[in-house]
Amino acid sequence: xxxxxxxxxxxxxxxxxxxxxxxxxxxxxxxxxxxxxxxxxxxxxxxxxxxxxxxxxxxxxxxxxxxxxxxxxxxxxxxxxxxxxxxxxxxxxxxxxxxxxxxxxxxxxxxxxxxxxxxxxxxxxxxxxxxxxxxxxxxxxxxxxxxxxxx
Numbered sequence: 001x002x003x004x005x006x007x008x009x010x011x012x013x014x015x016x017x018x019x020x021x022x023x024x025x026x027x028x029x030x031x032x033x034x035x036x037x038x039x040x041x042x043x044x045x046x047x048x049x050x051x052x053x054x055x056x057x058x059x060x061x062x063x064x065x066x067x068x069x070x071x072x073x074x075x076x077x078x079x080x081x082x083x084x085x086x087x088x089x090x091x092x093x094x095x096x097x098x099x100x101x102x103x104x105x106x107x108x109x110x111x112x113x114x115x116x117x118x119x120x121x122x123x124x125x126x127x128x129x130x131x132x133x134x135x136x137x138x139x140x141x142x143x144x145x146x147x148x149x150x151x
Contacts, residue, residue: 006032008103011066013113013134015095017081020074022097027072029129033099034065035108035139062139064097064110070127075119078132082115097134105144112137 011022011033020026022033038061046052068074085091095113100106116133 003103005103009033009099009101011097011099013078013081013095013097015081015085015113016091017084018077020077020081022066022074022099026074027069029067029069031067031129033067035099035110035141036063036065037061037139038063038135060138060140062110062136063116064113064134064136066132066134067129068132069129072130075130082118085115093135093137095134097136101144104146105142107142107144109140109142110134110136110138111140 006028007024009023009032011026013020013022022028037059039057039059041057041059043055043057044052045055066078068078081095085094093112093114095115097108097110097113099108099110113134113136116135119130119132121130122128
């Protein structure tokens, strides 16, 4: 399959304060959603004699960024969750995020997710997007075969 559409992406954050749609009909900006590993999976060390070794890290942490239009009502929902979850450490870091591309079979599960910070807000001639950033302790990535899950 050589076509892509954001309309095939399904994404949700679930935690204290509810469950919020982060994909189609959520007012996602053109820049969309990104998931990035926090650290390298491998570290290479070279000794004085030129021999080397690789160290494999068990780290599965990631940073998730959701970019929403300023006018998206999803901002208010995430703000409510943020306010609840940053009022006490009892609720902090208890979210999960799932991101799936149903047309490609991609599936990403993120656990132990916390709001990293309040998004920057500006009021200017033209509205800017809001970037909600999250830290995830565990990312289980899955890139599909490109075969739609509906077939």
